[in-house]
Amino acid sequence: MLDVLVIGSGPAGLSAAVYAKRANLNVLVTEKVYFGTGQVAESNQVDNYLGLPGTNGYDLGEKFREHAVSLGVEFKDGEATEFAKEGDVWKVTFKNGEILETKTVIYAAGAVHRHLGVVGEEEFGGRGVSYCATCDGAFFKGKTTAVIGGGDTALDDALYLSDISEKVYLVHRRSEFRGSANTVEKLQAKENVEFVLEAKPAKITGEEKVAHLQLEDGRTLAVDGIFIAVGMNPMTDAVKGVLDLDQNGYIVADETGKTTAEGFFAAGDVRTKMLRQVVTAVSDGANAATSAEQYLKQ
Numbered sequence: 001m002l003d004v005l006v007i008g009s010g011p012a013g014l015s016a017a018v019y020a021k022r023a024n025l026n027v028l029v030t031e032k033v034y035f036g037t038g039q040v041a042e043s044n045q046v047d048n049y050l051g052l053p054g055t056n057g058y059d060l061g062e063k064f065r066e067h068a069v070s071l072g073v074e075f076k077d078g079e080a081t082e083f084a085k086e087g088d089v090w091k092v093t094f095k096n097g098e099i100l101e102t103k104t105v106i107y108a109a110g111a112v113h114r115h116l117g118v119v120g121e122e123e124f125g126g127r128g129v130s131y132c133a134t135c136d137g138a139f140f141k142g143k144t145t146a147v148i149g150g151g152d153t154a155l156d157d158a159l160y161l162s163d164i165s166e167k168v169y170l171v172h173r174r175s176e177f178r179g180s181a182n183t184v185e186k187l188q189a190k191e192n193v194e195f196v197l198e199a200k201p202a203k204i205t206g207e208e209k210v211a212h213l214q215l216e217d218g219r220t221l222a223v224d225g226i227f228i229a230v231g232m233n234p235m236t237d238a239v240k241g242v243l244d245l246d247q248n249g250y251i252v253a254d255e256t257g258k259t260t261a262e263g264f265f266a267a268g269d270v271r272t273k274m275l276r277q278v279v280t281a282v283s284d285g286a287n288a289a290t291s292a293e294q295y296l297k298q
């Protein structure tokens with residue numbers, strides 16, 4: 001019987017595994033993607049992880065994984081699809097029909113950025129197209145950027161970029177923003193921010209890097225970077241009905257990782273939180289493993 005079953009091998013899951021292993025717990029990490037390290041691997045450069053400026057995201061993920069492996073953490077492929085508690089034991093069913101039994105679960109399955117689905121979006125990923133302004137904004141100092149979306153993330157991203165970029169276009173498909181009116185006012189006061197409303201992106205073009213954003217109505221914006229902020233999808237289908245989710249589908253849990261289900265902890269992007277970054281995921285993993293350890297001692 002496992003003490004801790006970690007679902008997900010991104011920074012939150014790996015950090016949880018390191019803390020659990022160091023606490024002498026019997027821990028196993030399961031991962032949907034073979035030898036994965038989560039979303040961090042997609043980031044061309046992670047420039048805001050303390051002490052490691054300019055690290056390539058893939059390399060950082062590999063380092064996290066090597067750390068867990070060096071302590072003897074074991075990994076297993078498989079997508080967890082069902083969680084059921086019987087007495088004090090969690091029975092976790094995987095896509096291939098296998099069932100694992102564990103005293104606690106640390107669920108760190110992450111969230112995925114919604115994509116626009118326009119031509120050029122995938123091609124220019126990491127070459128001007130980004131889904132994280134706080135991660136990649138600094139690469140666009142003095143340049144022209146476009147933010148796509150009308151929610152709080154897009155508004156916050158535009159505000160953040162307005163202090164870095166020379167010019168920021170905020171491109172939204174409707175005439176009104178979904179996000180906070182207060183942030184809209186702050187943006188209106190910025191001389192280098194231009195709202196491009198009732199505008200649907202059609203195509204991203206360029207040569208080596210992004211050069212243009214073409215809109216459906218025929219307008220073309222000359223840009224160096226495009227930040228897509230059209231929402232996130234938390235990977236929580238498997239836990240629906242098992243514990244409480246918020247209105248956006250994230251697991252309700254504070255920084256201890258405790259959820260509304262006993263012995264089930266959430267860590268990383270999958271839980272309700274303010275800032276979804278590598279540094280907060282790593283810290284979540286440590287907290288969730290510590291909470292699991294305390295739960296097991298009780």
Ligand code: NAP
Pocket residue numbers: 115116148149150151152153154156173174177178229230231232248
């Ligand atoms: P969101 O609120 O779901 O907004 C997504 C935005 O993207 C919407 O404006 C939507 O347009 C647009 N969009 C979606 N699909 C699109 C497409 N295919 N093409 C063009 N535009 C598209 O997502 P979010 O901004 O990431 O925020 C998620 C949640 O976190 C929200 O509850 C938000 O309030 C919260 N949050 C809060 C803060 C804060 O308090 N500072 C910061 C970030 C996030 P429509 O408006 O037309 O639907």
